[in-house]
Structures are given as structure tokens and as C-alpha cells.
Amino acid sequence: MADSSDLAKAILETQQINYCSLSSIAFLIWDVCITFGDEVNYIWRQSNRSPTKWLFLFTRYVSVVGQMIFFLRSLGFFWTPPMPRSICHPWFIFQSLWTGLLVSAVELIFGIRVYALYQSSRWIRNLLLFVFASNFLVVIITYAAMLPKFQYNDDCFPLTNVNSLEALRIWTVTPVSVQTVLMLLTLIKAIPSMRKSIHKTPLILVVARDGAWAYILISIFFLYDGIFYNFLSLLPRTLILSWFMTVISFSSCRLILNIAKLRDRESITDRDHEHFPEFTSDLQVGQELYEMESTANRDPPLAYPVTPTGARRDIKEISASPHSRLEESV
Template identity: 25%
Template structure:
């Protein structure tokens, strides 16, 4: 039984490490675009939400991976991935600190999901040219989804926390229990993502006359790629399946990997949209529908890009 627990812990540990490496590599190669396109944008909710989500997720995953990989190097493994608190906790305080760490990482994750969905919501509203009906529908979907996700996570934590203990054999915080509420935790954001996918496709078919513009093409392409490839058929669905069928030692097998990958794809998509909107730093502020980050406005302009997404010409 202990051997199985070690094997499952290693699977979780190294899959999480793969996600972190990919996220950090993408961060490195896109840092120039971030500085040029995001930091120079006007102050807005979207700007600060993007930056907070981009850095908080990376820092959190670094801390988690540091603890778990450090534990692996000394052959100290655990049954459910929670940051190693061994060097900071002693005596009777260990179970309390373990439960706090488990709760904190869970709530940070849910907040990150909500932030990502809020940014996606702004993009979809822009895609619909701030259509009132679309705004009401998507905003309601977001509110219901996030409320359900947060509420069911609290229920799940209430069920899981009593089973979170410090295991002196593997020198880790472990969880030996499951909660069916986790199924709802992963189903709620998935439902919102299906709504966004349907909205994006509906807009694409309903307004084909505008599909020639670079910004609209980018929104369609990134939206469909993000929700089909990134969520519906691989990432978020993986968490849902594991919550249904996996033993406690594999319940979080894909959690941190999925967290890293969804953050990566979201960052890429938003930077690409912003890059399409950014003509040049010394150019005028353009007219038309505003960017999600409030940097430039481009809908009344025809922007021509080269094969690498760089700007060749722009004009009325």
C-alpha cells in the first residue's frame, strides 16, 4: 500500500513539475511582450488581474514544486500533494499547519480560476461589441459558475480537512479522505467554459462578415483553441474524471499541471490579442471598441500583420 502511495505521489510530483517548467519557459519568452503591452497599458481591472494571476500562479507553483521535489530527493514521499511543512512545523502544531496549507492552496487556486474567467469574460464581451444581451448572459453565467465553484470548494474542504494530517513516516502533509463535492468544484468552471465556447461559435457564425479583421480572427482562433484543446477535451476534464474515479492518492494528480497549463494558454491568448491591438508606442490612440486592457482601440482601423504577428502597416 505504501509503495502504491509513493508511486502515485511521484506521478503527481513530476506531472506538476512538467507544468511548472512549461509555464516558466513561456513566461521567459513572453516577458518582452508583457512589458511592452501590459505594463504600458492604462490602469484597469484587466491589467492588474492579468499581472496578479500571472505571477501569483507562478510563485505558488514554484513553492509547491520546491517542497515536493526536495522531499523526493531524500526519498520522503506523500499520498496527496500538499507543500512540505516539515522544516517549519513541530509537535502538535503540525496537523494544524498542514490543514492551513491545504486550505490556502485550494482557495488560491479557486481565486485564480475566477480571475481567469473574469478576463475571458471581458474578451467575450469585446467580441460581441458589448451587446447588452450577451453581457447579461455571460456575466450571469460567470457569477453562477464562480459562486458554485467557491461554495462547493468550501464544502469539499470541510469534508477533507479533518483527514489532513502530518505523516511522520513520509514527513509530509497527507490527506486520506475524499469528497464528492470535488466533482462539483471541477464541473462548475467547466460549465462556464462550455457557455463561452458556445458564445464564441455563435458569434462566429452569426457575424461572418467581420471575420476578415485581424482582431476578430485572433479572438475566434484563441477562444476556440483555449476551450476545446485547453479545457474541454483534456485539462479541466482530467480533474473532473480523477475526482470521480481516482483514489485519494491520485485525486490531485492533474490539479497543478492543469493550473499551470490553463494559465499559460490564457496568458498567451491575452498577449496575442493585445499584440494585435498594439500598433506602435508612438502612434495615436485609436478609435473604436476598446481593448480588454484599455491600452489601444482598434476596431475602426485595418491592421496588417506579417507571418510572425508583427505589424507591417496600419491605416484607416
């Protein structure tokens, strides 16, 4: 009887894991479908030299491929539990590198946004290089020192011992610290700019808003896994792994798409109001980012602009129209 109940419990747990993996894939594919039109309009047409174009495509489609591989593995397509111990170590390395690359891509997106906010400042570039290099060194050293000491259960999850818990803490604290630094740099620049501006600056608002919710969402997954991993069963561990890649893809794509769409609307506004341009200084840090301080610290014009036909236009109509339309869309 005990064997029958254990077998039924294992079958039920495997079924729940498969449902969990399938739900995360379904959400990810649904997100790809509803934003595919925007992807074609705002991402594909960008220059091949734009780093954010390739970061977008990488985080979106590498996440889909990774989710498919992990789902097939949970179905027993490659092997069925108990898994051979010789397979567990290379599988865990592959799984860790896959998720690590996605996390690095999101951090680069955050970094590009910060670099744009600070108008390609040399000191911010050096600071970002130092932060990313330190993050890379810590992760690589931890992998090299800790991975050979890992032991695995029948599902190829690391057993909770001193080595695995210490590595997990490092892998939790390091990315959260990097993203916290990037988020603080964003807020330090964005908040004073919004206060100084006579009109609200939609681009800065979008950068601060999207950066905040993406930072909170990703950090919750990191912290939950890092703090409670020792107490989690197989199902919540699988839940975190599968949905984490979905959250990474969803967040990073929204970070880029929202700015790209705002930039496109602003370009149309500039063509309609060429004598009162907004956000027209391109930082050359990806096609979708503009100099975000260009209007925040700009004094209102003192004279009435003249249209190409020679007629004077009311300054209130010109200055208010672009902002009102952008704020309604945001």
C-alpha cells in the same frame, strides 16, 4: 522484505512527484522568459486602469509563486508524510482557494473578450454578471457545506467518499459550464462577423481561435480530474494539480498577449493608412481590446480617398495592404 519494498515504492513515487512538479515549474518559467519582452512592450505600458493588465500579471506570477510553494511542500520543506491531520484541512483550503482564484481570473479574461465582442452591450453585461455571480455562489455554498465533512490521507488528499465526490462533481461542472457559455457567446458573435466581412478580420479570428484552444485545454484538465479522480493514484493527482496551474497561466497570458500584439500592429497600420483605419473604436474594456465589429460589417468605400498631398490613391492598394500584412503575421 515487504517493508523494504513498500519503502522503495514510496521513495520512487515521491521522486516521480518531485520530477513532475519541477517539470511544470520549468515550463512555466521558460514561458515567462520567452514572452518577457512582449510583456514589457505590450502589458507594462498599458494604463493602470486596464483590468487585463492586472489579470495578466496576476495569472502569470501568482501561478509561479503557487508552483514554488507546492514544489517545496512536495520536497518536504514544510513537513514530511505522514502529514498531521490538523494540517490537512487548512492546506487543502489554501490549495483550493489558490487554484480557484486563478480559474476565476481566466474566466474574467474570457468575459472581457465577450463583452468587447458585443460592443459593451447592456444585456451581455447583465448576462455576464448573472453567470459570474451564480458561479461564485455555487462554489462558496459547496465549500461551506462540504469541506467540514472531508477526510484526508497521509498526503493530505481528500479521501474518495460520498462528500468529496459530490463536491468534486460540482467544482468540475460549474467552471466548465461557465466557460462553455462564454465560448458559445464568442462563437455566436465571431462566426457571422467573419462570414459577413469582405476581407478576413484578423482580430475576430484571433479571439475565436485563442478562445477555442484555451477553452478545450482547460476543460480537459477539469473533466479528466472530475471523472477519473476516484481511480487516480497519488502521482497523476499531483500531475494534474501542478500542471493545471501552468496551463492556466500559459493560456491566460496568451489570450491577452496575442490581442495586445495585434492591436499594436494595427495601430501602426492606422498611422500609415490614416484614411482607411481598421479597428479604431476603443471599447474602454482594457487597452488591448477594440470594437471587433468595426470592419466586419463595413461596406467598402465607393470613392477614391485623397492623400494629404492631394493625390488620389488606388483603393485596392489601401484596402488590401493592412489586411494582408496582418493576416501574414497572424
